[in-house]
Amino acid sequence: MLPRRMTLLALLAACLIAPAPSSAQQDDGYDESSFMSRSRRITFDGMRAGEGYFSPDGAQMVLQSEREPGNPFYQIYLMDMATGDSTLVSPGMGKTTCAFIRPGTGEIQFASTHHDPLTQELADDEYRVRNTGEERRYAWDYDPEMEIYVTDPGSNEFTRLTDARGYDAEASYSPDGEWIVFASNRNAYNRELSAEETRLLEVDQSYFIDLFLMRADGSEVRQLTETPGYDGGPFFFPDGSRIIWRRFDEAGLIADVWSMRPDGSDQRQLTDFGAMSWAPYVHPSGEYILFASNKLGFTNFEVFMVDVEGTKEPVQITHTDRFDGLPVPTPDGERIVWTSQRHGDENGQLYMADWNHDAAMAALAAAPARVANSES
Amino acid sequence: MRFRGLMALAVLTALVAAPAALAQDTAEDARRHVEFLADDALGGRGTGTEGAAEAARYLIAQLEALGARPLPGADGFRIPFEFTAGVRDAGSRMAGLRHNWDEAESIQALAFSEDGEVSGAQVVFAGYGITPPESADYPYDSYATLDVTDKIVVILEGYPQDADDDARRVLSNFADVRFKAFLARTKGALGILVVSGPLSQGDGAVRAPRAGMAGAGAGIMAASVSRAVASQLFELAGHDLAASQAELDTGNPHAAGYDLGVELTLETKLNRDRREGYNVVGHLPAAAPAGAAKPYVFLGAHYDHLGHGEFGGSLAGASQAGEIHNGADDNASGVAAVLLAGARLAAAERQRHVVLGFWSGEEIGIVGSNAFLTDGALPAREIAGYLNFDMVGRSRDNKLSIQGVGSSESWRGLIERSNFPVGFDLTLTEDPNLPTDSTAFNLAEVPSIAFFTGSHVDYHKPTDDAESINYDDLARVAELGALVAGRVANGDAPEFVAFQSEVRGAGRGGSQVFTGTIPDYAADITGLLLGGVIEGGPAEEAGLQGGDVIVNFGGVEVGDIYDYMFALESAKIGEPLEVTFERDGETMTVTLTPRARE
Numbered sequence: 001m002l003p004r005r006m007t008l009l010a011l012l013a014a015c016l017i018a019p020a021p022s023s024a025q026q027d028d029g030y031d032e033s034s035f036m037s038r039s040r041r042i043t044f045d046g047m048r049a050g051e052g053y054f055s056p057d058g059a060q061m062v063l064q065s066e067r068e069p070g071n072p073f074y075q076i077y078l079m080d081m082a083t084g085d086s087t088l089v090s091p092g093m094g095k096t097t098c099a100f101i102r103p104g105t106g107e108i109q110f111a112s113t114h115h116d117p118l119t120q121e122l123a124d125d126e127y128r129v130r131n132t133g134e135e136r137r138y139a140w141d142y143d144p145e146m147e148i149y150v151t152d153p154g155s156n157e158f159t160r161l162t163d164a165r166g167y168d169a170e171a172s173y174s175p176d177g178e179w180i181v182f183a184s185n186r187n188a189y190n191r192e193l194s195a196e197e198t199r200l201l202e203v204d205q206s207y208f209i210d211l212f213l214m215r216a217d218g219s220e221v222r223q224l225t226e227t228p229g230y231d232g233g234p235f236f237f238p239d240g241s242r243i244i245w246r247r248f249d250e251a252g253l254i255a256d257v258w259s260m261r262p263d264g265s266d267q268r269q270l271t272d273f274g275a276m277s278w279a280p281y282v283h284p285s286g287e288y289i290l291f292a293s294n295k296l297g298f299t300n301f302e303v304f305m306v307d308v309e310g311t312k313e314p315v316q317i318t319h320t321d322r323f324d325g326l327p328v329p330t331p332d333g334e335r336i337v338w339t340s341q342r343h344g345d346e347n348g349q350l351y352m353a354d355w356n357h358d359a360a361m362a363a364l365a366a367a368p369a370r371v372a373n374s375e376s
Numbered sequence: 377m378r379f380r381g382l383m384a385l386a387v388l389t390a391l392v393a394a395p396a397a398l399a400q401d402t403a404e405d406a407r408r409h410v411e412f413l414a415d416d417a418l419g420g421r422g423t424g425t426e427g428a429a430e431a432a433r434y435l436i437a438q439l440e441a442l443g444a445r446p447l448p449g450a451d452g453f454r455i456p457f458e459f460t461a462g463v464r465d466a467g468s469r470m471a472g473l474r475h476n477w478d479e480a481e482s483i484q485a486l487a488f489s490e491d492g493e494v495s496g497a498q499v500v501f502a503g504y505g506i507t508p509p510e511s512a513d514y515p516y517d518s519y520a521t522l523d524v525t526d527k528i529v530v531i532l533e534g535y536p537q538d539a540d541d542d543a544r545r546v547l548s549n550f551a552d553v554r555f556k557a558f559l560a561r562t563k564g565a566l567g568i569l570v571v572s573g574p575l576s577q578g579d580g581a582v583r584a585p586r587a588g589m590a591g592a593g594a595g596i597m598a599a600s601v602s603r604a605v606a607s608q609l610f611e612l613a614g615h616d617l618a619a620s621q622a623e624l625d626t627g628n629p630h631a632a633g634y635d636l637g638v639e640l641t642l643e644t645k646l647n648r649d650r651r652e653g654y655n656v657v658g659h660l661p662a663a664a665p666a667g668a669a670k671p672y673v674f675l676g677a678h679y680d681h682l683g684h685g686e687f688g689g690s691l692a693g694a695s696q697a698g699e700i701h702n703g704a705d706d707n708a709s710g711v712a713a714v715l716l717a718g719a720r721l722a723a724a725e726r727q728r729h730v731v732l733g734f735w736s737g738e739e740i741g742i743v744g745s746n747a748f749l750t751d752g753a754l755p756a757r758e759i760a761g762y763l764n765f766d767m768v769g770r771s772r773d774n775k776l777s778i779q780g781v782g783s784s785e786s787w788r789g790l791i792e793r794s795n796f797p798v799g800f801d802l803t804l805t806e807d808p809n810l811p812t813d814s815t816a817f818n819l820a821e822v823p824s825i826a827f828f829t830g831s832h833v834d835y836h837k838p839t840d841d842a843e844s845i846n847y848d849d850l851a852r853v854a855e856l857g858a859l860v861a862g863r864v865a866n867g868d869a870p871e872f873v874a875f876q877s878e879v880r881g882a883g884r885g886g887s888q889v890f891t892g893t894i895p896d897y898a899a900d901i902t903g904l905l906l907g908g909v910i911e912g913g914p915a916e917e918a919g920l921q922g923g924d925v926i927v928n929f930g931g932v933e934v935g936d937i938y939d940y941m942f943a944l945e946s947a948k949i950g951e952p953l954e955v956t957f958e959r960d961g962e963t964m965t966v967t968l969t970p971r972a973r974e
Contacts, residue, residue, distance in 0.1 A: 038799060038801070040774060041801065043792055044788040044791055044802070083796065084792065084793035084795065086793070
């Protein structure tokens, strides 16, 4: 499985279409140093890494990285933010993605396919494809074997929380640690599909993905979104009052950042670039949302921020060629971790910078009102 | 850092404020070390000079203060080695055909020649004297039709100038005269005479031996003869050297050499000025040694520099010639980093012994560290890892390069963890074959990395002074070095990987083309960022300057340093070529005319 938001890169490569309408460059007088300082790459081990998320005290960060010998997929690691030491917390085999630390207990949830009897075959196939450039025997992007697990780090015991056929992933905890919001296309596998739906599932498994809520033990599952097209990447607001996520249009080409109440009501669109805007995360101040968008170039994602109500025009944060996305602030709000290809190869790695919250607040206050690019 | 044409870097702007968490005293310690070593009083710390001896006394006092001890079996911290400070011809001559050539303008021994005499040896012309090794996969063999056993070989300097690009690119890698002498020896020749051919650039004068190429004898008598003498010799033997060169210059691999049909007496004599230099090496014993294999982890930095410019490759312009080269960044900064890291490690738990080594003779050819490893004062097989610090005092924008991580699979993980609390914006590069002391360790199969903050406009100039050092970040380099070394000291020994360097452009002394560009090695952009241009060089004359990004050089698209070296090898001396570059967002093209490297 590709990571919850890096999946989009694969889609981009697949559909060579013209970019969404965009201006060449935002000209608001800001550059990266306006909001970030001491930028540095923090992962070097292994061929790729991404999606860092923090424990509530900021002492630990969970991330995914391909660095286990013999396994050509992401596994989940827990990094000590004081020493830089990292330890494997997932099974070490199969595909994993989208980890999150449970507030209060320190348990870690992630999505994994390690129970799949095809695991070794898939690993061999992946190495064969890399070595020879031949076609994949297995082509799905949203592996229906992907299920959500929880583990106590170091225990090497994994409790499965979902068992519905279909892709279950992209999960995160509520601030009180009692709830999990996640994405799933289980509704494409639990009923007879129409001919048109069957065709859709073949070309785009993500079309059927909606958001769901369940208790931390996997019980009381309820569906939060029902619109056609991919809803994914949900996270709670710091106070637990709302959920932020990204919603694709039916064609899977344009995405925007939305928020809603945890019961699925009051769904509001916060961005409107007419481009692919995704990977939102709320700053711990609760004042603004960091997200990524390819507004400025089809494969050149940059990090932006927008006020939580989405009333203002977003402000561009990163200004470096190649992919910059998946921004996540530390719980104290003073640093930011994101995934980038700015070092120059195709594989993402994690970067960190010191974050200037005051400058961000001032820039948001000065930003003009949002201009509509498309109908809400 | 030892001079190499394509080494150097970056003039980035804006200093970054140090993190407040950094203990101020370590930055002040770094300043104290650098200001002492880079003071005019030490005269540029040339190997074997009183200034270097004064530096060594300072380092010994610092080691004693850290509680370090001499290596087991060593008499003290000072570990001497011999080096050649100067070399001159002592009356080499050649005779035959009723002629006697013994004037200094006719023949002089090359610096690496054996002293010796041979009478009545047959003489063979072997063209450019190049046979690429099998790995180069290029069919060219100057010796294909020749038997040179117990004979004297005459060869041309350089490589076929009019051959096609591919040929020149390959052959230039093997055109170094020392490599040619080595090849002639393996073919069984007793002596080798080298001449700048009648069709080559320059006046064809005899070459005087240069100390930079000296060292032990190459196992063959080797001499430079003037173009006039060589032409005369060919004429007396009934041949035409210019015509032979013309045939060879097309690059035709079937243009063969020939037996001159004459006999010569050759005598080579050199006076070598042998002197003694000192490495300074101590170790911090482990409290409870692991007892396992490889019980040492090693941090090293060279403390010698260029003196007044006479010890190695000074880049001083005419207006600065002969001034003291203080070498604050190169390499008082690295010495300070090792001392600071040593102080941290002395206070830390360690299961391996920590060795702190300060090399001399680096600027004259990595002599000190090579001698240390050759002499066996500490067997290389007992060293778990080596960390080199050379030019680490000019960090800009929080940037630091660590080179040579390809020498072990363990380095990336060790560095990722260690850098996390330090927070440098790191660039890691794989190739451990570098123009600094870590190469000696890599060749001895010790996993080796090199810390480097990039070259700059003061590189190898008298202006490399203490006030330009970024002491806060220098202290952070030491902190990172101590963390990496500490992890090696308390973990599994990194496993050595024999890294295969890129063949392309790796020729040492092969490319004779001089452009006067100073590439920024650490830059991570598309194209080649110039850290600067050499005063009065072709690049400066063409209008290039530091900060320009070369994207096309003589029709070759330049994406990175290797592309640039590729392009350089296809450039021809004296032939103008177009250089396209970007400056301030604009793309411009200028004409540059390469000259012969002096």
